[in-house]
Amino acid sequence: QKEVEQNSGPLSVPEGAIASLNCTYSDRGSQSFFWYRQYSGKSPELIMSIYSNGDKEDGRFTAQLNKASQYVSLLIRDSQPSDSATYLCAVSANTDKLIFGTGTRLQVFP
Amino acid sequence: GAVVSQHPSRVICKSGTSVKIECRSLDFQATTMFWYRQFPKQSLMLMATSNEGSKATYEQGVEKDKFLINHASLTLSTLTVTSAHPEDSSFYICSARGTGNGQFFGPGTRLTVL
Numbered sequence: 001q002k003e004v005e006q007n008s009g010p011l012s013v014p015e016g017a018i019a020s021l022n023c024t025y026s027d028r029g030s031q032s033f034f035w036y037r038q039y040s041g042k043s044p045e046l047i048m049s050i051y052s053n054g055d056k057e058d059g060r061f062t063a064q065l066n067k068a069s070q071y072v073s074l075l076i077r078d079s080q081p082s083d084s085a086t087y088l089c090a091v092s093a094n095t096d097k098l099i100f101g102t103g104t105r106l107q108v109f110p
Numbered sequence: 111g112a113v114v115s116q117h118p119s120r121v122i123c124k125s126g127t128s129v130k131i132e133c134r135s136l137d138f139q140a141t142t143m144f145w146y147r148q149f150p151k152q153s154l155m156l157m158a159t160s161n162e163g164s165k166a167t168y169e170q171g172v173e174k175d176k177f178l179i180n181h182a183s184l185t186l187s188t189l190t191v192t193s194a195h196p197e198d199s200s201f202y203i204c205s206a207r208g209t210g211n212g213q214f215f216g217p218g219t220r221l222t223v224l
Contacts, residue, residue, distance in 0.1 A: 034212055043203045043218040044154070088153065090213075096142050098213055102153040 003027060004091050006101035013108055019076040021104050023089030026070065032092040033065055035074045038103065039085045048074060079108045113137050114206050116216035123194055124224055130190045131219045133204030139184035140206035144213060145177070148201040160187040194223045 004025045013019045021035075032051055036044035050056045050063040050072065062075040072091075076083055086103040093099075113136040123129050133143055141162045146154040158179055159167040166179035178190040191198055199222050205213040 032212075036215075041220075043215040046212050046214060049212050096144075096159060096207060097156060098144075100153045 003099045004089055004101035006087075006089050006104045008102060009105040010107045011104055013079050013106070015079060015081060015108055015110050017079050017108075019079045019083065019106055019108070021074040021076075021087050021089075021106065023072045023074075023091075023101055024070055025072070025089075025091045025099075027091065027093050027099075028067075028070065029093045030067075030070075030091045033063070033072045034090040034092075034098065035061075035063060035072075036088040036090060036100075037083075037085045038088055044088055076106075079106075081108045081110055084108050112206075112214040114204065114214050114216040116204055116219055118219060119217060120220045120222075122222045122224065125195050126193055128190055128192045129194055129221060130188055131202055131204070131221075133187045133189070133206070133216050135185045135206045138206070140187075141184060142207050143181060143187040144205045144207075145179060145187075145189050146203045146205065148203060148218075154203065157189075191221065194221070196223045199223045 006023050035048040037047050038044045048061050048063040050065045053065050056063045060077045064073045084107050086105045088103045089101040090098040115134045117132045143160040145157045148154050156169050157172045160179045160181040162181045168174045181187040201218050201220050203218040205215045
């Protein structure tokens with residue numbers, strides 16, 4: 001079983017819609033959760049971090065964490081074509097190391 | 111804040127040569143930096159954790175004698191790919207831990223070994 005799992009996609013949504021990206025993890029000791037955006041040929045960019053259960057909002061992005069279900073998600077409101085990228089979920093169990101999922105490719109079409 | 115630079119951004123070399131990649135934290139001190147490798151259409155694979163002033167910690171399956179890591183200061187870590195071969199061609203990315211537990215990534219180095 002993979003430690004951090006994501007659907008590889010592609011997830012296709014129309015411009016202006018809400019994109020919902022999901023991630024599950026296997027280590028119940030995980031304490032820190034991150035979403036990174038990676039454009040093709042570029043390095044990952046940190047867009048959200050979340051540490052406690054519930055929702056965390058930052059602009060058009062909302063991260064949701066449910067530790068009991070070992071589930072973390074990212075919602076992107078008013079999706080734009082420029083949001084088209086691969087979104088990586090990363091999890092840390094109170095160590096320096098991050099465990100990455102394989103990423104979900106998001107396509108936002110006009 | 112939390113800017114990480116990498117140099118070079120792209121390198122092409124002949125098989126058997128060694129390549130050094132530099133990773134710098136520009137606006138903060140990083141006692142710990144990380145080196146990743148990413149093959150096309152795959153996720154990031156952690157190669158090693160670089161600790162300032164001490165030996166790097168390598169992940170299972172990563173040859174420490176082939177991938178030499180030096181973290182001589184709080185703002186600089188280097189990765190040297192020794193005797194590179196075509197199968198070492200990949201996208202090498204470093205990161206540094208900022209405030210909290212988030213890591214900030216450098217722009218990456220694309221290595222092509224002919």
